[in-house]
Amino acid sequence: MQSVEYLEKVTKRIKRDIIQLCSANTGHPGGALGTAEIFAELYFSRLRHTPEQPDWEGRDRFILSNGHICLALYSSLARSGYFDVEELATFRKINSRLQGHPSREDLPGVETASGPLGQGLSIANGVAMAQKLSNSDVNVYCLVGDGELQEGQIWEAMMTSAHHKLDNLALIINWNNIQIDGKVNDVMNIEPIDEKFKAFGWNVISIDGHNLQEIKHAFDQFEKNEGSPTVIISKTVLGNGISYMEHEAVWHGKAPSEEEALLALNEIGICGFADDLVLK
Amino acid sequence: MAGKRAGRDGFGQAMVELGEENEKVVALCADLAESVKVHYFAEKYPERYFQIGIAEQDMIGTAAGLALSRYIPFATTYAVFAAQRANEQIRLAVCYNRSNVKIAVSHAGLTTGEDGATHQALEDIASMRAMPNMTVLVPADASEAYEATRAAAAYEGPVYLRLGRTPVPELTNGVGQFEIGKARKMNNGKDVTLIACGIMVERAIEARDILKEKGIEAEVINMHTIKPIDEEAVVESVKKTGCVVTAEEHSVIGGLGGVVSEVLSEHSPVPLMRIGTQDTFGESGPPEELLTKYGLTAEKIAEAAQNVIRKKKNTAMSTN
Numbered sequence: 076m077q078s079v080e081y082l083e084k085v086t087k088r089i090k091r092d093i094i095q096l097c098s099a100n101t102g103h104p105g106g107a108l109g110t111a112e113i114f115a116e117l118y119f120s121r122l123r124h125t126p127e128q129p130d131w132e133g134r135d136r137f138i139l140s141n142g143h144i145c146l147a148l149y150s151s152l153a154r155s156g157y158f159d160v161e162e163l164a165t166f167r168k169i170n171s172r173l174q175g176h177p178s179r180e181d182l183p184g185v186e187t188a189s190g191p192l193g194q195g196l197s198i199a200n201g202v203a204m205a206q207k208l209s210n211s212d213v214n215v216y217c218l219v220g221d222g223e224l225q226e227g228q229i230w231e232a233m234m235t236s237a238h239h240k241l242d243n244l245a246l247i248i249n250w251n252n253i254q255i256d257g258k259v260n261d262v263m264n265i266e267p268i269d270e271k272f273k274a275f276g277w278n279v280i281s282i283d284g285h286n287l288q289e290i291k292h293a294f295d296q297f298e299k300n301e302g303s304p305t306v307i308i309s310k311t312v313l314g315n316g317i318s319y320m321e322h323e324a325v326w327h328g329k330a331p332s333e334e335e336a337l338l339a340l341n342e343i344g345i346c347g348f349a350d351d352l353v354l355k
Numbered sequence: 356m357a358g359k360r361a362g363r364d365g366f367g368q369a370m371v372e373l374g375e376e377n378e379k380v381v382a383l384c385a386d387l388a389e390s391v392k393v394h395y396f397a398e399k400y401p402e403r404y405f406q407i408g409i410a411e412q413d414m415i416g417t418a419a420g421l422a423l424s425r426y427i428p429f430a431t432t433y434a435v436f437a438a439q440r441a442n443e444q445i446r447l448a449v450c451y452n453r454s455n456v457k458i459a460v461s462h463a464g465l466t467t468g469e470d471g472a473t474h475q476a477l478e479d480i481a482s483m484r485a486m487p488n489m490t491v492l493v494p495a496d497a498s499e500a501y502e503a504t505r506a507a508a509a510y511e512g513p514v515y516l517r518l519g520r521t522p523v524p525e526l527t528n529g530v531g532q533f534e535i536g537k538a539r540k541m542n543n544g545k546d547v548t549l550i551a552c553g554i555m556v557e558r559a560i561e562a563r564d565i566l567k568e569k570g571i572e573a574e575v576i577n578m579h580t581i582k583p584i585d586e587e588a589v590v591e592s593v594k595k596t597g598c599v600v601t602a603e604e605h606s607v608i609g610g611l612g613g614v615v616s617e618v619l620s621e622h623s624p625v626p627l628m629r630i631g632t633q634d635t636f637g638e639s640g641p642p643e644e645l646l647t648k649y650g651l652t653a654e655k656i657a658e659a660a661q662n663v664i665r666k667k668k669n670t671a672m673s674t675n
Contacts, residue, residue, distance in 0.1 A: 179452045180453055187419070187448065188447055188451045194416050194444060196416075197412070197413045197416025197417050197419075198417070198420040200416070200417050201420015201421040201423070201428075202420040202423060204405060204417065205423075208426070209424075228412045228416070231410035231412060232410075232416065235407060235408075235413055
């Protein structure tokens with residue numbers, strides 16, 4: 076386990092990667108920036124994984140359901156050693172392994188393709204069932220966006236997780252209340268999220284998704300919980316830390332200009348890790 | 356004739372054996388266990404059987420998750436609810452991931468019968484074969500369904516296995532070993548090629564016998580694998596016969612007739628007719644009466660065969 080101070084630096088490294096990659100190409104910066112702390116905790120402290128052997132059966136699994144925020148995933152995979160950091164620059168370009176939405180067949184470390192919303196939890200359930208069947212202690216983490224809860228398949232999968240008592244599964248909801256057409260609760264209200272999950276038989280934890288201490292505590296609670304799946308409702312700010320992006324739906328899928336990117340990098344501040352450094 | 360059995364019975368039997376032989380084989384169902392004949396597996400291996408409830412999209416995703424963890428999941432339901440209800444889940448979680456999921460479906464086509472058009476999948480082969488990485492199997496009888504199920508388990512990658520609901524006589528037992536992508540020739544003939552899949556193989560054989568009485572020798576090919584299609588078998592046969600009739604319990608758009616047309620128009624254009632539903636939904640009724648009403652009979656195949664033979668002769672005369 077890494078300290079909060081270290082993970083704060085990692086968070087900045089991930090956020091700098093997101094801005095740099097997105098600015099040089101296209102992509103979805105808003106949601107990715109808002110989940111940088113979750114990725115820092117998972118990939119650089121929590122997950123038992125071996126980047127040099129991506130198919131090691133004993134690895135904890137991270138299933139990204141809202142594939143459009145893959146900038147955060149790609150940064151985390153490269154920085155933890157799944158592929159060369161230089162390859163990040165190929166994001167969204169032709170012949171790249173870093174597709175606009177993740178492709179499992181192409182890139183080591185990607186557990187499933189995603190992008191079409193609402194499918195990740197079902198896949199995570201299948202992975203969690205497989206671990207139970209094999210008596211393995213592998214944990215399964217699945218990240219979804221809040222707007223994604225409007226997909227019907229999520230509610231099918233929520234029943235399945237609870238019915239099959241998948242206590243090796245943690246679902247993280249990135250609750251920033253923004254989707255493409257506006258505020259989630261204006262487009263199609265999803266609240267109260269916590270009460271809905273409780274009614275479905277889940278272990279519910281609510282946190283400030285930018286507080287690394289709270290994130291750590293939530294995952295500790297998940298690991299201790301028995302007999303039910305855990306949902307971590309992570310309240311975040313879209314475009315967190317970038318003044319002109321925060322809470323603005325337009326930054327869901329828009330890349331910053333060169334000038335905007337410089338401003339963003341200034342606001343994030345230096346992270347203390349070189350641009351090409353692999354963090355072990 | 357030995358007792359009739361449905362394709363799904365052969366599947367149910369193979370699943371029980373696979374369960375015994377390979378502990379990685381698991382099964383999922385969306386509230387139709389007995390209909391799909393996966394209940395024998397469920398009774399014998401309850402810890403490897405996952406009831407998902409009436410939630411086919413979730414079932415396909417869950418199956419993909421199991422496959423990504425090195426299990427060999429068979430996801431079972433009716434054809435309509437898998438290929439069509441969960442189409443995009445099959446595309447992303449199964450095909451794009453190239454996950455080792457076997458989608459085994461019963462109640463495909465008109466022989467679903469009295470349940471009517473809502474439950475009669477007539478477009479599923481078209482949508483499944485259009486997907487990259489997918490293999491599509493349509494066995495002709497219970498023995499072939501048994502063999503196809505075992506072949507699907509042994510094969511690494513996504514498979515769509517379309518099983519019949521109604522009992523048919525044994526046609527393939529002892530004829531030969533089943534191999535994915537390798538058409539099964541039922542008999543030799545020189546005047547016309549009849550290419551059929553699923554329950555229409557039985558009717559193609561009946562059509563062959565009708566044609567024999569008229570002095571026409573028809574070659575019958577059981578095309579149990581729609582994808583990858585056995586191009587060589589199709590081209591080789593028409594080299595000899597010069598004309599083709601396809602027969603399937605599916606729309607003529609995009610299924611067996613579609614793929615045979617594609618192969619022949621590129622490699623060896625010859626007169627061809629497609630027996631199948633003609634861009635229409637089905638309806639309620641007893642299976643046999645429905646097949647008759649929608650033209651999926653031995654008589655219609657024989658009629659089409661005479662038609663393409665005539666066209667072949669006309670073409671030969673006009674070019675001479």
